[in-house]
Amino acid sequence: MSDVLDWSGAALEKLNTAPYEAAVGRMAEHLRQEVGAGRLPFLSMPYMNALKAQLQELSPLLKTFDHMLLLGIGGSALGARALQKAFFPQQDQPGHSGPCLWIADNVDAYALEANLAKLPPENTVVVTVSKSGGTIETVGQYFIAKEWMQEKLGDAWQEHMILVTDEKQGYLREEADRFGIPALPVPDNLGGRYSVLSAVGLIPAQFLGMDVCALFDGARDIAARLAAPDLDAGTLEAHPSFQLAVWGASLMDAGFDEMIFFSYIPLWACFGDWFAQLWAESLGKEGKGSQPIPAIGVTDQHSVNQMFLDGRRNKACLFLTCPNLPAGPKFPADLPEKFGYVAGKDFGELIQAEGLGTRMALSASGVPLVEIRLERDEPRQAGKLIALLGAATILTGWLMGINPLDQPAVELGKRLAKARLGADGLKEEKADLQAFLTADRDIREL
Ligand code: PA5
Numbered sequence: 267m268s269d270v271l272d273w274s275g276a277a278l279e280k281l282n283t284a285p286y287e288a289a290v291g292r293m294a295e296h297l298r299q300e301v302g303a304g305r306l307p308f309l310s311m312p313y314m315n316a317l318k319a320q321l322q323e324l325s326p327l328l329k330t331f332d333h334m335l336l337l338g339i340g341g342s343a344l345g346a347r348a349l350q351k352a353f354f355p356q357q358d359q360p361g362h363s364g365p366c367l368w369i370a371d372n373v374d375a376y377a378l379e380a381n382l383a384k385l386p387p388e389n390t391v392v393v394t395v396s397k398s399g400g401t402i403e404t405v406g407q408y409f410i411a412k413e414w415m416q417e418k419l420g421d422a423w424q425e426h427m428i429l430v431t432d433e434k435q436g437y438l439r440e441e442a443d444r445f446g447i448p449a450l451p452v453p454d455n456l457g458g459r460y461s462v463l464s465a466v467g468l469i470p471a472q473f474l475g476m477d478v479c480a481l482f483d484g485a486r487d488i489a490a491r492l493a494a495p496d497l498d499a500g501t502l503e504a505h506p507s508f509q510l511a512v513w514g515a516s517l518m519d520a521g522f523d524e525m526i527f528f529s530y531i532p533l534w535a536c537f538g539d540w541f542a543q544l545w546a547e548s549l550g551k552e553g554k555g556s557q558p559i560p561a562i563g564v565t566d567q568h569s570v571n572q573m574f575l576d577g578r579r580n581k582a583c584l585f586l587t588c589p590n591l592p593a594g595p596k597f598p599a600d601l602p603e604k605f606g607y608v609a610g611k612d613f614g615e616l617i618q619a620e621g622l623g624t625r626m627a628l629s630a631s632g633v634p635l636v637e638i639r640l641e642r643d644e645p646r647q648a649g650k651l652i653a654l655l656g657a658a659t660i661l662t663g664w665l666m667g668i669n670p671l672d673q674p675a676v677e678l679g680k681r682l683a684k685a686r687l688g689a690d691g692l693k694e695e696k697a698d699l700q701a702f703l704t705a706d707r708d709i710r711e712l
Contacts, residue, residue, distance in 0.1 A: 269640045269647060271506050275625070277634035281516040286665050290508065291499040293664060301493045308460040308656055310493040313453045314482055317465060320450055321472045324428075327448075328473045331391040331426075335381055336369045336470055337407040338395035341458020342430075343371035344543050345467040345652070346395075348536040349481075352648060354474040355533055367470050373403050378410065387418035391473075393428045395466050397452040399436025402684070408438070430465045457671055459544045460656050463649065477645045484649025492657055507654055510636065511661035517582045517634060518556050518666070525556045526574060526583040526633075530563035530621035531643050534586065538562065541584075541655055548659045548670035555666075556582070564620045571624065575631045583628055583635040586651075587621050588643045 300306045307313060328334075336346060347369050356362045368381055392411045396404045415423035424445050431438035433451035442449035450465035461467070463485050468478050491501055502508045514525070525545060527538045538560025549555040559581070561570060574581055594613035601609040608616065628635050638654075640647040663670025685695035 269650060272637035272639055275629040275635040276513060281520055283512050283516045286512040286515050289665060290503045293508065293661060294497050294499045294502040296664060297492060297502070298495065298497050302495065305455045306493070307453045307456045309489040311463070311486070311489065313464065317468065318479065320465070321468060321478060324469070325472060328391070332365060332389040333385050334365070334367045334470060334473045335385060335390055335392045335411065336367060336395060337392065337404050337411065339371045339401060339403045340543060341461055342395040342397065342404065342466055343369050344540045345462025346470040348540040349462070349467055349471050349476060349648065350474060351536040352534045353476045353645060365474055367474055370407055378407060382414050387415055387426065391426050391428060393430065393469055394438060395430040396438055397432055397458055397461065399431045399438035405437060428469065430469060459547055462540070462652055480645035481649040484646035485653040488650050488653035489657065507657035508661055510658035511665055513636065514658065514662040515665040518554065522580055522582045522634060523556045524559055524581045526559045526561055526581055527586070528561045528563055528583055529586045530617060531586055531588050531591065532562060534643065535562040537651065544655060544659050547673040548663055549666065549668065551668040554668060563624060564617060567620065567624055574633065575627055579632055581633050583633050585625055585635050585637045587637055588640045589618065590642055591617065
């Protein structure tokens with residue numbers, strides 16, 4: 267069997283999917299229009315060949331470094347981390363001596379100080395990733411890392427920097443032009459959370475030696491059919507991303523307002539964080555959406571699973587498995603009687619049995635569940651997963667009648683923070699801030 271979705275536990279019979287299924291013709295037309303107008307490079311990937319060539323060209327330079335410090339946040343970091351943890355676990359394991367990727371995706375003074383104190387600048391490349399080129403969390407770290415490189419390496423500092431940003435505009439593009447820093451583009455209309463298969467995720471992947479072409483191949487297995495200029499309703503109706511979108515939208519109507527992403531491929535757990543951003547930023551609009559909940563099999567069986575099984579009956583689940591994970595070492599043949607049921611078995615049998623048990627228990631508890639069962643835990647399958655969930659998210663958003671490609675609500679907090687720091691303008695935010703800070707507060711001793 268190849269990679270499949272198992273719909274047996276999806277509880278379709280309890281959902282009113284008909285209105286969404288009926289929208290398939292309209293959705294196919296919308297897809298054709300958006301792809302045709304170049305607004306969905308996530309699916310059409312017109313940049314792919316150029317990027318492969320750029321990565322090839324960059325490869326000898328990347329090989330000269332032992333460390334990559336990646337500065338980015340949100341969609342500019344989560345995909346890279348998911349790929350790193352899935353395909354380059356060595357860095358978290360004893361005895362590692364190869365390349366190291368450090369992802370700085372927070373405003374964390376401890377972490378930044380530690381990185382700058384301990385990384386050897388002469389063997390380090392700083393990769394700053396920001397599509398807008400203006401995100402303060404990222405650009406702020408860039409300012410500090412740039413000064414660090416300048417102090418340590420003098421005129422050679424630019425040779426230890428790479429930028430990934432908009433092709434034409436933004437502060438980082440200006441920096442690239444001003445100092446001749448190598449800069450790869452984030453293609454137009456490719457928003458952060460949809461950008462892992464661009465330079466955003468693939469420069470770190472290339473640095474770590476991953477099979478970037480296999481990732482692309484997997485993504486194209488899924489996306490090419492959706493990006494075809496002659497896409498018709500029948501093709502879309504049969505496509506797993508549309509079927510997931512119909513399921514996702516009708517689940518929300520039925521009150522299932524939480525979506526668990528349960529990964530029973532332990533090394534792929536960070537795809538849960540990647541999915542959480544994708545689903546939340548894309549679909550949390552106008553009082554609608556469902557809250558994504560990343561969970562790790564089997565670890566979370568001993569943590570949040572109790573709530574999944576017997577808490578509010580508002581949860582659905584995407585359940586990620588791979589029957590061909592490594593067998594691992596064997597349990598000794600001679601074990602105490604009460605553990606005799608594992609004696610002589612492969613360690614890897616445990617996760618498969620526990621995955622099956624949890625899946626059945628979730629279904630028995632009434633959690634609608636679709637299993638994404640991957641034949642292998644390899645880059646090609648990761649590419650498929652990325653394209654499948656990205657496309658499903660976009661289509662879910664369209665079925666819900668919202669725009670899945672923006673995230674307007676997150677701007678207010680950013681503007682208020684800027685106002686707090688004294689940025690120009692922002693009159694209204696400054697007034698709100700003043701009112702907030704001077705209002706009576708209900709403060710109690712801790
Ligand atoms: O998905 C998104 O668009 C966001 O999460 C962005 O990735 C995030 O805000 C970082 O933006 P930028 O890449 O412009 O620095």
